[in-house]
Each structure stands twice: as C-alpha cells, then as structure tokens.
Amino acid sequence: MNENRKIRVLISKPGLDGHERGAMVVAYGLRDEGFEVIYTGLRQTPEQIVNAAIQEDVDVLGLSILSGAHLGLTRKVIDGLGAQQADDILVLLGGIIPEEDIPALKEMGVDEIFTAGTPIKDISDFIRSHLPRSPEQEPVIEKP
C-alpha cells in the first residue's frame, strides 16, 4: 500500500455557461475531503478538458453544465478521452440535468450524475468506492 497516493480530480466547465458557483462549491468541498482538485475555470472546449485531464493524470473528471448542452458536450469529452485510451478516468457530471437525459448520459459512459442539492459527502464517497478503476492502479486509502 502506498500512503502517498493522492486522488486527483479535475473540475471543469465545458461550453458557454457562466454559472460557476456549483463547480466552485464542489472543488472546495473535495479539497476539504483530502483530494487534489485542479480547477480549470469557465468556458473550456472539450479538447481543452481532455488535454488537461491527460496532462494532470487525474483519476476523476467532474463536469459542471448548466447550459442545457450536456448531451453534446459530454459526448465530445467522453469520445476525446476514449481516443486517448483514457476511458479509465471516472467521469462525473453535475449541474442542471433533466431526469429524462440521465439514462442517455450513463449509456454514453458517465459514471454518475449529481444534480443540484447533492451533499459533497455523497460525491466523495462515490469517488472513494469507485477507485481504483483498473487493477494496475494502486489501492487508495482514506485521508489522514
């Protein structure tokens, strides 16, 4: 077991959507849960997000979308990750996501969708219980 192992999370906002508060709350909340959170800020293209996720070698990618364009943007990000053989990254989605779109998003490869009002603890518990994704990833231990 390697005690230095840190879970790295990228929080990003794809597309033309200026509602940043939710993403910031999640970013700060996950930091307080002991994760290393990289925040890219607003208006990122799917290519930029995939690029950042690869360079930062994150375990988790959290997308926050409140613009209504979640289906198209999420697909582009997931396809981009797939093209780089990075589909082992856990993909989470948050924001204003209509109930009826959730099956399609999960079908696409989103691991979980957390809509408004989700406690941070639910997100961090989900992350801890779903990592590591592949056997070669090392075991993850709880924060000190």
Add this chain to the structure above:
Amino acid sequence: MQREVSEMIDAMKRGDTRALARTITLVENRSPGWKEAMQAIYGDTGSACVFGITGSPGAGKSTLTNEIALRLHDQGYSLGIIAVDPSSPFSGGALLGDRLRMRNICMKTDIFIRSMATRGVLGGLCQAARDVVRILDAAGKDIILIETVGAGQDEIDVVRVSNFVMVVCIPGQGDGIQAIKAGIMEIADLFIVNKADLGGADEIVADINGMLDLCTHNGIPRPPIMKTSTETKEGLDALVENLIAYARERKAATEVNRNHVKEEILSLLEREVFHFVREELSGNGRFEEAVEQVLSHRADPYSTVEELLGSFPLYRGMKTREK
C-alpha cells in the same frame, strides 16, 4: 524494473503525453518502481533550461507564466510548466488553480502543464519538483518553467531546481519587499516588477536597487530589474528575449550546479536514512516504549534519541570513536 514502467518510460521518451503524465504520477506518489524510473531517466536529462518564477502571493506569477510561455512557444521552444500550489495541512487536499490563469496556453496541446501540490513538508516538494523537472527534460522539453507557491520556505527551494530564478514584485504593497526580503532577495537572477501599469512601479524599482546596493555580490552579477505588465503587455517581449539569451549562453557545469548536486545527494541520503531508522524502530516496539517514557517524564527526549540510535551498530561505533 517492472515491464510496465520501462514501457511507459520508452513511450514517454517517444513523446507520448499520457505516458509522460503517468510517469510524473508514479514518481510524485513514490509508488513502487519510481526510483528505477528516475534511474532510467537520468541519463537523458541535462539539456533543458529551467526557469523558476517566485514571489509573494498575488504578484501575478501564473499570468506572467502564461505570457512567457506563449512567447517562448511562438519562438518554437517546446515547453513544460510545473505550477505549484499549497496542500491544506488539515485535510491534505489541495485546490490547484493555476490553469485558470493560463488560459491562452491551455489551448496549445503541445505545452505540457502539470499542477503540483506541496503535500506538506514531509512530502518534500523540492525533491518531487526536481524529479518532475527531470522527467520533462527527458521527455524532450527545451525549457521548463516552475511557478512556486506564494511566500514561504518553498520559495527558497526553487533555486535548487532552477537554472535561473525570477523574483516577481508588485507595486502598491509597501511591505511587498519587506515580506520577501529575507532569503529570497539573494536567490534572484532577475527581478520583475509586475503590474507596472499600476502606479508606484518606479518606487519599487528604486527600493530593489537600494537593497541591491547594500548587498555584496561576491562576483555574482548584479541581477537586473525589469518592469512588466500583463495588462498592457509592457516589457514582456524584452523579458522573454532576456530569458532566451540566458538559455543560449548557459554553461553546463558551474559552481552553483555542484552545490545543487551536493545538496540533492545529501537530502536523498537523509530521507533514506530516516526511512531506514523509522522502519527499524517501528518494527520492535521500542519507539512506542520511548514515547511512553518521555510522556511520563521518566526520560527526556534528547537522551531518548541517543538511546534509540544506540541500537544501530554504525552509530555505536561512531560514538565510541568520539570518546
């Protein structure tokens, strides 16, 4: 070496970004195989020029890094950037936000940006950063920029991993120079007065000059002072020209490098010895026993340390020779 690790390193040297990112994670986490990875990489290092950027919080280090990187990239240099932010000492987590200020260069996928958390004092930022520099170097980056956290001990450490250190100051903070005076003034190869579009930049230049007048430079050239503004773009082209000139003239082995090597070997040695001692002591329960002794005032911590070390023949031998 494990096969996956050696394959990963080969892929990294061929320019595979994912392999590069994974190698950094392996080494940063000190996961099994990290040392073998660094041993395999070392031979391919030494050609990159490393620029350190430090200064007080809010001095505009990230934005400046963005501008510098953009210009170096336009001139055809391949770049690696390490952006360091602090870890929370309470949760161990970190919010790494330097990418926020590096929007222009985030568009360029051939600039490799890696955010690093300090991971507490025991994490040894300095060694981890030094290792990441080497990995980027071996991956073929011409120039590596390291942006440090704001004020603190880490700022001085940057000098040990960089060939050239820029210290960023800003006007309007009367105490700006006071705050960075101790230690950090001596490590600068170049002073940058950023946010020069704000009033008071010339006063800061005068302050720095005044301070440099009082320093003995011991044969080291007096660091120049440059004014920049990421708002009006004043001074940025000139700054980058300076950096390129430095990168071209840089000499491989200097006295400074010799000191860096000494310091690195000693610090790696220190860590290994520490781990060895800790492992040995935790194995036999003597450490816990000693804690109890000190806690109940039956022993003092100073003699406890000597006593604990006494179980190592090498230490006993040294003590005997001393007598």
